[in-house]
Amino acid sequence: MLKKSHASTAEDFPYLTETDVYLDSACQSLRPQPVIDAMQQYYTEFNSCGERVKYKWGREVDERVSATRAKILKMLKLSGKDYFVSFTLNTTYGINLLLDQLKIDGIKKVITSDIEHNSPFLSTITFAKKHGIPREILVRNDDGSIDLSTADFTDAVVVMNAVSNIDGRQMSNIKEVAAKVKKQGGIFIIDAAQTMSFYREMLQGIDADAICFSSHKMYGPSLGVMVVRRKLLDRIDSTFIGGMTVDDVRADTYDLSSRSPEHAHTAFEPGLQPYAEIIGLGAAIDFLSQNGHGQLSQFAQQIFDFLQSAPKIHLINQEPTTTISFYHENFDGHMLADALSDAGIMTRSGYFCCHYYLDKVKQYPPLVRMSLGLHNRASDIDRAAAVLAKIAR
Numbered sequence: 001m002l003k004k005s006h007a008s009t010a011e012d013f014p015y016l017t018e019t020d021v022y023l024d025s026a027c028q029s030l031r032p033q034p035v036i037d038a039m040q041q042y043y044t045e046f047n048s049c050g051e052r053v054k055y056k057w058g059r060e061v062d063e064r065v066s067a068t069r070a071k072i073l074k075m076l077k078l079s080g081k082d083y084f085v086s087f088t089l090n091t092t093y094g095i096n097l098l099l100d101q102l103k104i105d106g107i108k109k110v111i112t113s114d115i116e117h118n119s120p121f122l123s124t125i126t127f128a129k130k131h132g133i134p135r136e137i138l139v140r141n142d143d144g145s146i147d148l149s150t151a152d153f154t155d156a157v158v159v160m161n162a163v164s165n166i167d168g169r170q171m172s173n174i175k176e177v178a179a180k181v182k183k184q185g186g187i188f189i190i191d192a193a194q195t196m197s198f199y200r201e202m203l204q205g206i207d208a209d210a211i212c213f214s215s216h217k218m219y220g221p222s223l224g225v226m227v228v229r230r231k232l233l234d235r236i237d238s239t240f241i242g243g244m245t246v247d248d249v250r251a252d253t254y255d256l257s258s259r260s261p262e263h264a265h266t267a268f269e270p271g272l273q274p275y276a277e278i279i280g281l282g283a284a285i286d287f288l289s290q291n292g293h294g295q296l297s298q299f300a301q302q303i304f305d306f307l308q309s310a311p312k313i314h315l316i317n318q319e320p321t322t323t324i325s326f327y328h329e330n331f332d333g334h335m336l337a338d339a340l341s342d343a344g345i346m347t348r349s350g351y352f353c354c355h356y357y358l359d360k361v362k363q364y365p366p367l368v369r370m371s372l373g374l375h376n377r378a379s380d381i382d383r384a385a386a387v388l389a390k391i392a393r
Contacts, residue, residue, distance in 0.1 A: 012287070013375040021345040021380045025373035026165050026194060026323045026352075028216040031284075032374075035220060038283035042276040050275050051244060061275050068282035069265070072225060075196070075285060076211065077204040082231075086268035087278055088224035091193040092119040094212035095159065097226070097268050098189060099127045101236050107187070108155040109134045113146070114361055115166060118353040120159040120191050127157065142318050144169035146177050153186040162203060163194040166354050166369075168321025170199060178207045187232070193217055197373075198293055198322055219374070220284030221277035226268055233258060233267055242270040296322055296372050299381050303370055306385045310392060316367065323371040325352070328392065333366030336391065340368075343387040 009016065012032040016022075022030060042064075048057035050065050069085040088094050112124045114137055128135035136156075138146060144164060158181050163170050171177065174190075181188040192213040195203060203211060209232050215223035238245070238256055245266050248255045258267035297320075304320035307313050312329040327333055337349035348369040351358045358364050370384065 009375055009377055012291075016375060018379070019344045021383055022375065023345065023347050023370040023372065023380070023384060025197075025375075026217070026369065026371035027348055028214075028222070029197065029219045029373045030375045031221065031280075032219055032287050034287050035280045035283045039221060039276040039280040042279050048275075050273060061279075064279045064282060065273075065275060068278050068285070071282055071285045072227060075200055075204075076206070076227060078206075078227065083227055083229055084264040086226040086228060086265045087273055088226060088268060090216070090222070090224040091191060091212045091214045092123075092224075094210075094224045094226040094268070095119050095189060095191065096123050097240065098210055098212070098228075098236075099123050099157070099159070101239055102127075102157065102187070103235050103237050104131045104133070105235070106155055106185070107131070107133065107157055109136060110157045110159070111136045111138060111151075111153065111186075112158075113138045113140045113160045115140050115144070115164050115169070115354065115357050116159075116161055117165055117191060117193070118355065119193070120161065120189075121354075121356055124157075124159050140169075140171070142169070144171045145173045146171065148173065148176060148180055151177075151180070153181040153184040153188075155184070156181070156186040157189065158186055159189045159191065161191040161194065163192075163199050164354075165194045165323065165352055166358065167317040167325050168194070168323035169318070170202060174202060175206055182207055187235070194323070197288065198296065215277065215281040215284065218281075218284055219287055220281035221274075223274060223277040223281055225281070228264075228268070230261070230264055233264060236267060238267055240268075240270060243272070245270045291374055294374050295378070296374070296376070299372055299376055299378070300324065302381050303372075303385070306388075310389065312392065316364070322373075323369065325367045325369045327365050327367050331391075333368045336368050339391045340384075340387060343383075343391075345384050345387055 046057040046060040048061055050061040072085050073080055110124045110128050112120050124135055162174055178188050188208045189210045190208050192211050196213045196218045209229045211227040213225050215221055245257055246254045247257050257263040300320040300322055303324050307315050307326050313326050316325040333349040337347050340347050350366050
């Protein structure tokens with residue numbers, strides 16, 4: 001449920017002009033001023049390494065990074081006793097880090113679904129080929145759910161999204177999926193890239209093995225996040241290692257830092273970390289908790305209603321969400337996006353890294369996607385509809 005609250009575009013996104021209509025938040029959200037300020041503060045007040053130094057600046061970094069990890073677990077209502085948080089480049093990188101180092105022992109197949117982003121779709125292909133095991137593609141229902149009466153997760157690695165980047169459909173029974181995966185001895189890795197801004201409640205308290213998402217889709221800097229069950233480390237063969245991943249090194253052996261509970265996060269954090277970005281994510285989480293969803297439900301309904309009634313436009317969505325995709329009978333999607341761009345309206349066109357489902361399964365032409373964010377104003381929606389109607393005519 002989207003809850004309303006105050007969201008001052010003028011105050012939080014002061015760099016936006018009246019002519020800036022950004023409708024591509026599913027790719028990356030704009031950054032509010034508090035996030036920019038938090039990163040700027042790191043660079044100008046305590047720019048130093050974390051977990052390595054004893055001086056004051058370093059202690060400040062450690063405190064703020066630890067605070068961000070705690071905020072993430074709090075958002076998801078997961079216990080630090082059972083889970084830890086690691087930072088990486090993006091969702092794709094996190095999923096690949098997990099699958100590349102996951103021991104095959106006891107794993108008999110890998111499962112994904114038809115509406116996946118290339119992040120899980122491709123990484124499950126390489127995982128299956130690497131280990132010579134079968135790979136299954138489950139068909140998601142129109143509401144994004146999985147048919148649990150036929151799904152068999154026995155000894156499987158299951159990698160699927162919680163919310164689709166095509167049309168915002170949610171896996172409405174995701175907690176039941178997680179429960180069945182666990183009961184059947186599987187491993188459940190969730191692509192939550194499209195979930196954390198407005199739909200994170202569906203993951204709160206979930207019994208998953210790993211949740212991967214991107215800060216840059218939730219008003220934070222470009223950064224990846226991995227929330228990992230501590231017990232999963234027993235099934236990880238750490239091969240991507242370096243500075244800060246070891247406690248001691250000998251001529252031909254080493255001791256991994258991640259084997260101690262307080263340093264479990266180092267399993268996926270080799271080398272120097274992006275401290276400004278991590279601190280910026282902490283500010284983004286605060287921003288989200290204070291601003292809720294604004295008028296997004298209303299804006300989504302307006303766009304959905306307009307597109308549904310517009311001649312020769314075909315909606316992909318079954319219902320209004322913050323991510324709406326469509327195509328026009330007479331105009332190529334890329335051409336339409338170019339025309340919108342000429343009018344100052346920024347959208348996404350093509351297959352949105354979901355080639356298998358959109359191109360091969362549905363055989364759609366290149367689509368146009370409009371995705372909303374907290375920076376959007378009522379005037380943005382009115383202008384986008386007016387321009388699109390004019391172009392279509």
